Amino acid sequence: MYSAEVQGILSKLGINVGDSISVALGSDFQEGILMPRSGAGDSSILIIKRKDGYNIGIRYRAGMRIEKTASGKPEFSFPSSGVAQGPGLPKISMIYTGGTIGSKVDYSTGGVYMLTKPEELLHEVPELGGIANVNISNLMSIASEDMTYIEWAKIAEETAKALNGGARGVVITHGTDTMHYTSAALSFMLKGLNSPVVITGSQRSSDRGSSDAFYNLICSCIAATRSDVAEVSICMHSSSSDDKNNLIRGTKARKMHTSRRDAFKPVNNHPICTIDEHGMIEYISEYRHALDKPKDRVSAITGFEPKVALLKAYPNSDPAIIDYYVNKGYKGIIIEGTGLGHVPSAPSIAGLSWIGGVKAAVDSGVVVGITSQCLYGRANKSVYRNLRLLSDAGAVHCEDMLPEVAYVKLGFLIGNYGMEGAAKMLTTNIAGEITARTEFDFPVG
Amino acid sequence: MYSAEVQGILSKLGINVGDSISVALGSDFQEGILMPRSGAGDSSILIIKRKDGYNIGIRYRAGMRIEKTASGKPEFSFPSSGVAQGPGLPKISMIYTGGTIGSKVDYSTGGVYMLTKPEELLHEVPELGGIANVNISNLMSIASEDMTYIEWAKIAEETAKALNGGARGVVITHGTDTMHYTSAALSFMLKGLNSPVVITGSQRSSDRGSSDAFYNLICSCIAATRSDVAEVSICMHSSSSDDKNNLIRGTKARKMHTSRRDAFKPVNNHPICTIDEHGMIEYISEYRHALDKPKDRVSAITGFEPKVALLKAYPNSDPAIIDYYVNKGYKGIIIEGTGLGHVPSAPSIAGLSWIGGVKAAVDSGVVVGITSQCLYGRANKSVYRNLRLLSDAGAVHCEDMLPEVAYVKLGFLIGNYGMEGAAKMLTTNIAGEITARTEFDFPVG
Numbered sequence: 001m002y003s004a005e006v007q008g009i010l011s012k013l014g015i016n017v018g019d020s021i022s023v024a025l026g027s028d029f030q031e032g033i034l035m036p037r038s039g040a041g042d043s044s045i046l047i048i049k050r051k052d053g054y055n056i057g058i059r060y061r062a063g064m065r066i067e068k069t070a071s072g073k074p075e076f077s078f079p080s081s082g083v084a085q086g087p088g089l090p091k092i093s094m095i096y097t098g099g100t101i102g103s104k105v106d107y108s109t110g111g112v113y114m115l116t117k118p119e120e121l122l123h124e125v126p127e128l129g130g131i132a133n134v135n136i137s138n139l140m141s142i143a144s145e146d147m148t149y150i151e152w153a154k155i156a157e158e159t160a161k162a163l164n165g166g167a168r169g170v171v172i173t174h175g176t177d178t179m180h181y182t183s184a185a186l187s188f189m190l191k192g193l194n195s196p197v198v199i200t201g202s203q204r205s206s207d208r209g210s211s212d213a214f215y216n217l218i219c220s221c222i223a224a225t226r227s228d229v230a231e232v233s234i235c236m237h238s239s240s241s242d243d244k245n246n247l248i249r250g251t252k253a254r255k256m257h258t259s260r261r262d263a264f265k266p267v268n269n270h271p272i273c274t275i276d277e278h279g280m281i282e283y284i285s286e287y288r289h290a291l292d293k294p295k296d297r298v299s300a301i302t303g304f305e306p307k308v309a310l311l312k313a314y315p316n317s318d319p320a321i322i323d324y325y326v327n328k329g330y331k332g333i334i335i336e337g338t339g340l341g342h343v344p345s346a347p348s349i350a351g352l353s354w355i356g357g358v359k360a361a362v363d364s365g366v367v368v369g370i371t372s373q374c375l376y377g378r379a380n381k382s383v384y385r386n387l388r389l390l391s392d393a394g395a396v397h398c399e400d401m402l403p404e405v406a407y408v409k410l411g412f413l414i415g416n417y418g419m420e421g422a423a424k425m426l427t428t429n430i431a432g433e434i435t436a437r438t439e440f441d442f443p444v445g
Numbered sequence: 446m447y448s449a450e451v452q453g454i455l456s457k458l459g460i461n462v463g464d465s466i467s468v469a470l471g472s473d474f475q476e477g478i479l480m481p482r483s484g485a486g487d488s489s490i491l492i493i494k495r496k497d498g499y500n501i502g503i504r505y506r507a508g509m510r511i512e513k514t515a516s517g518k519p520e521f522s523f524p525s526s527g528v529a530q531g532p533g534l535p536k537i538s539m540i541y542t543g544g545t546i547g548s549k550v551d552y553s554t555g556g557v558y559m560l561t562k563p564e565e566l567l568h569e570v571p572e573l574g575g576i577a578n579v580n581i582s583n584l585m586s587i588a589s590e591d592m593t594y595i596e597w598a599k600i601a602e603e604t605a606k607a608l609n610g611g612a613r614g615v616v617i618t619h620g621t622d623t624m625h626y627t628s629a630a631l632s633f634m635l636k637g638l639n640s641p642v643v644i645t646g647s648q649r650s651s652d653r654g655s656s657d658a659f660y661n662l663i664c665s666c667i668a669a670t671r672s673d674v675a676e677v678s679i680c681m682h683s684s685s686s687d688d689k690n691n692l693i694r695g696t697k698a699r700k701m702h703t704s705r706r707d708a709f710k711p712v713n714n715h716p717i718c719t720i721d722e723h724g725m726i727e728y729i730s731e732y733r734h735a736l737d738k739p740k741d742r743v744s745a746i747t748g749f750e751p752k753v754a755l756l757k758a759y760p761n762s763d764p765a766i767i768d769y770y771v772n773k774g775y776k777g778i779i780i781e782g783t784g785l786g787h788v789p790s791a792p793s794i795a796g797l798s799w800i801g802g803v804k805a806a807v808d809s810g811v812v813v814g815i816t817s818q819c820l821y822g823r824a825n826k827s828v829y830r831n832l833r834l835l836s837d838a839g840a841v842h843c844e845d846m847l848p849e850v851a852y853v854k855l856g857f858l859i860g861n862y863g864m865e866g867a868a869k870m871l872t873t874n875i876a877g878e879i880t881a882r883t884e885f886d887f888p889v890g
Contacts, residue, residue: 143831145787148761148794177784181760256889258785258822265889306761306794314849315626316593316751316856324769339622340703342590349593349751377703386588404759411761444701444710 003043006060010034013068020070023048023058030058033072049209090225092132092169093162094122097155098141099175101202101213121173121206125214127277132225137162144175144201149411152185153302159190159197160300169196169224171217176201176255176263179234183250184408187232187431189301194294197232198223199250203261212237212261219245219275227281229272230290231432237261238274246271249287251405251433254375267375268400268435268442288432303415308332310407312373313343318350322357325366331419332367332410335395336403341370341379345386355386355393362394367423369410370395371403376444396426399434409433448488451505455479458513465515468493468503475503478517494654535670537577537614538607539567542600543586544620546647546658566618566651570659572722577670579616582607589620589646594856597630598747604635604642605745614641614669616662621646621700621708624679628695629853632677632876634746639739642677643668644695648706657682657706664690664720672726673735674717676877682706683719691716694732696850696878699820712820713845713880713887733877748860753777755852757818758788763795767802770811776864777812777855780840781848786815786824790831800831800838807839812868814855815840816848821889841871844879854878 002010015021015034022031023046032048045057046066058064096102102121119136128134139158142151159170174182183199190197200220202213220235232250239262246262252269270285307330311321325333335358337343343354358368370390372379378400381391391397398406409430413422427434447455460466460479467476468491477493490502491511503509541547547566564581573579584603587596604615619627628644635642645665647658665680677695684707691707697714715730752775756766770778780803782788788799803813815835817824823845826836836842843851854875858867872879 143787143790143829145758145783145789145831146791148789152760175784177787178760255784255819256821258817258819258824260822260889262889263819263822308761310757310759310762312755312757313590314755314852315597315623316753317755320773321769328765338590339700342588342622344590344593345588346591372703374700374703374708376701377705377708379703384588386590407759444705444707 001043002046006044006046009060009066013066015066015068018072019068020072021048022067022069024065025061025063030056031069032056089131089133090168091135091166092171092221092224093135093137093159093167094221095137095139095155095158095162095170095172096141097139097147097151097172097174099144099173099201100205101173101175101200101216102141103205104207121213121217124206125217127214127218128221131218131221132168134221135162135167142175144177144179147175147178147182149185149304149306152182152189153300153304155182156186156189156300156302159186160298163193163195163197163298167195169198171220171224172197172199173217174199174201176203176236180250180253180255180264181404181408183232183234183253184405184433185304185412187250187433188409188412190232191299191301192294192296193230193232193288193298194290195298196224196227196229196290198235198247199232200235203259203263212242215242215277216245218277222277222279222281223247223275226279227273227275228290230288231272233272234264235275236264238271242277244274244276244280247273247275249432251431252402254402254404266443267402268377270442301416304411305331305414306411308334308407308411308414310334310336310403312336313338313354314373315344316349317344317354318348319343319352319354319357320350322354322361326361326364330366331414332369332422333361334369334371334398334403334407334410336373337370337379338373340377340383340387341372341381341390341397342384342386343370343390345389355389358390358395359393365419367410367414367419367426368395369406369426370397371401371406373403375402376442396423399427401433405433447491451489451491454505454511458511460511460513463517464513465517466493467512467514469510470506470508475501476514477501534576534578535613536580536611537616537666537669538580538582538604538612539666540582540584540600540603540607540615540617541586542584542592542596542617542619544589544618544646545650546618546620546645546661547586548650549652566658566662569651570662572659572663573666576663576666577613579666580607580612587620589622589624592620592623592627594630594749594751597627597634598745598749600627601631601634601745601747604631605743608638608640608642608743612640614643616665616669617642617644618662619644619646621648621681625695625698625700625709626849626853628677628679628698629850629878630749630857632695632878633854633857635677636744636746637739637741638677638733638743639675639735640743641669641672641674641735643680643692644677645680648704648708657687660687660722661690663722667722667724667726668692668720671724672718672720675733675735676717678717679709680720681709683716687722689719689721689725692718692720694877696876697847699847699849711888712847713822714877715887746861749856750776750859751856753779753852753856753859755779755781755848757781758783758799759818760789761794762789763793764788764797764799764802765795767799767806771806771809775811776859777814777867778806779814779816779843779848779852779855781818782815782824783818785822785828785832786817786826786835786842787829787831788815788835790834800834803835803840804838810864812855812859812864812871813840814851814871815842816846816851818848820847821887841868844872846878850878
């Protein structure tokens with residue numbers, strides 16, 4: 001609701017929410033649809049949805065010229081209350097962790113604030129009531145950049161609890177920036193999975209006309225309710241339009257764009273399937289199928305060794321960084337090498353050797369994995385002499401694993417299976433993170 | 446030529462180079478086209494091109510069963526000598542620096558060796574004789590992973606010398622792994638450019654049937670001879686087939702696949718143009734055009750500060766890494782943040798703050814730039830509160846620059862313009878590394 005003053009002025013002008021209006025003050029001029037006010041913020045700020053889909057906030061001031069340019073209905077409906085509930089429909093759990101999908105713009109400051117109650121989000125997606133019986137778990141409210149292995153463990157445990165408690169599937173809402181780190185972590189941590197675990201989020205907050213939040217929630221709930229993909233996956237837009245979502249394996253996904261709705265891409269893989277809002281699921285590649293009768297309960301194996309580093313080799317880079325981590329007691333290092341998995345072979349400007357540094361680290365018991373900063377393709381330990389030298393020094397070329405995934409995997413392995421187990425298992429496929437062979441037609445981008 | 450013994454055996458069986466043969470010894474069996482021997486290596490090793498396009502070497506031994514399965518001509522012609530020279534044609538310089546394009550497989554070891562004379566490469570591309578009068582400069586023979594700013598400076602100086610000496614354009618052959626670092630460095634280092642400077646290489650060595658070396662050399666020489674693109678660019682395959690190459694701005698290119706021929710992609714940009722082997726140049730986006738009458742000579746500004754670090758912020762990462770570099774006397778740090786350019790905002794597991802670390806570094810005079818590990822898209826300093834906190838700490842969000850390009854640029858700026866100049870110029874466009882706005886249709890991949 002707008003303030004009494006603003007509401008009075010609007011009424012006098014015959015303006016209702018949903019009408020097109022223009023607002024002018026001095027040289028400022030804005031035009032668009034008058035939106036309803038809800039949530040926090042100054043109630044004397046008019047919210048206008050412009051033609052470009054963005055909502056803006058304008059504080060009402062004396063001397064402001066407001067005109068009604070057309071009557072209309074708001075483009076979206078605004079249900080006032082009621083959590084989505086579909087009695088008789090499959091039961092799923094939605095685990096809320098924070099991120100843009102759980103935030104709204106505060107039009108008085110331009111900043112973004114987190115919803116205090118995740119139920120608010122569901123109020124805006126009445127479609128969910130026709131898909132599933134959604135049980136909401138308000139686990140945490142954390143920005144994507146602040147997720148750590150401690151949160152990964154909590155989410156894994158909550159997911160296992162929901163599935164062992166009878167949920168048909170789980171949808172996890174999450175910030176997008178580190179979503180692919182979390183999806184990899186959950187892929188390794190959840191053992192005995194027999195149900196879909198779908199992570200979703202949004203690139204734009206739910207009160208922006210261009211928000212992808214609603215579509216992503218709908219498709220994710222369909223994936224959790226109707227697919228038999230017994231894997232951890234990411235469900236986000238497959239293109240810039242709301243036409244279908246990709247379900248991407250949790251160990252093969254990467255955020256490849258800062259802001260596009262279709263930011264998430266499968267790397268060295270196809271999507272598992274596409275899903276649209278009508279429930280059409282189109283399977284594209286192989287996946288782990290849910291069994292009719294699961295043999296085991298799902299368990300969460302949540303050990304994690306945080307003393308693992310992810311670093312890059314690049315021209316002029318100083319290999320002393322390896323010593324630095326070894327001296328700090330790090331147990332694992334994942335290097336993003338160039339091309340097939342190279343580090344500089346010649347002495348650095350300071351006279352130090354990357355390959356020598358790797359050998360010293362391995363000799364002192366540190367596990368060193370090599371990935372490619374190309375991201376797409378596969379690391380190789382033998383095509384060139386310099387690759388063989390690095391491999392002979394004890395580094396493990398990590399096949400077609402993404403650097404981020406190799407990093408999460410190494411922390412998981414050391415945290416649960418010790419150093420020897422980790423070195424052996426790094427190149428053993430656990431959760432689809434390594435594909436046996438590279439298909440020529442895996443898309444790049 | 447094969448050894449006298451092997452040649453004698455082949456003659457007795459009526460087998461000539463180009464015939465299909467099978468070779469069996471015990472359980473080993475290989476089939477393919479008999480290839481000619483040239484260059485280094487053991488002359489008793491038969492070289493066979495298999496159906497999958499790969500050449501393999503098999504040492505002739507007693508008891509080996511060799512059979513001719515079909516007569517044929519070699520798929521490729523093998524000119525015996527003669528450097529490409531087209532009198533009357535435009536004069537270009539080809540600067541040879543090493544890399545896969547200048548290497549061949551040694552079939553006795555399976556390893557790759559460098560050509561001692563780059564002219565060998567040109568012998569195999571007689572087409573160049575119809576395109577340009579090529580002057581070869583055998584500048585260095587360095588694997589891509591061993592390129593440093595010292596080599597960048599040498600290449601820049603050699604390029605300026607060639608252009609000031611009257612070359613219509615310059616083609617630089619280079620290893621692919623760090624080609625995009627070099628292309629960025631040359632883009633910044635070459636001032637007053639009025640001619641095409643085209644960097645090329647190959648993903649597969651020139652004696653493999655699937656080599657992209659010849660096609661890339663032809664298209665690069667066409668770009669250097671016939672285009673008016675007065676920029677540093679990368680000329681590599683636009684798709685997996687030999688149908689056309691992309692010319693990609695040197696500051697907007699990235700190797701995005703370990704092994705595909707079309708590994709190089711423009712990021713946050715379109716290709717400048719496509720070029721095919723028939724000389725068809727199709728211009729796609731804006732570029733710096735060569736003037737009819739250049740005003741200045743080209744100069745090479747080769748200062749570079751190697752004490753610049755490129756590092757990544759990721760879940761669980763320890764911000765103490767910033768102190769480490771500051772204490773080592775580093776003058777610049779480029780961080781690959783998550784999403785729009787975030788670092789963790791919460792204290793790390795060790796209780797340290799990324800944003801605090803950045804502030805301390807900036808306060809001590811270090812330039813800190815923020816890019817996105819998404820690679821595609823644009824860093825932003827204001828959409829979220831945590832971005833503003835990072836920006837308030839003194840970090841510079843680097844617009845739509847690639848992390849690698851921001852790294853090279855910062856080293857270049859500090860090396861030539863000092864610390865204050867560098868901080869100011871980091872977000873000023875110098876060589877197309879920053880685009881004024883993000884086009885929605887820039888391809889991802």
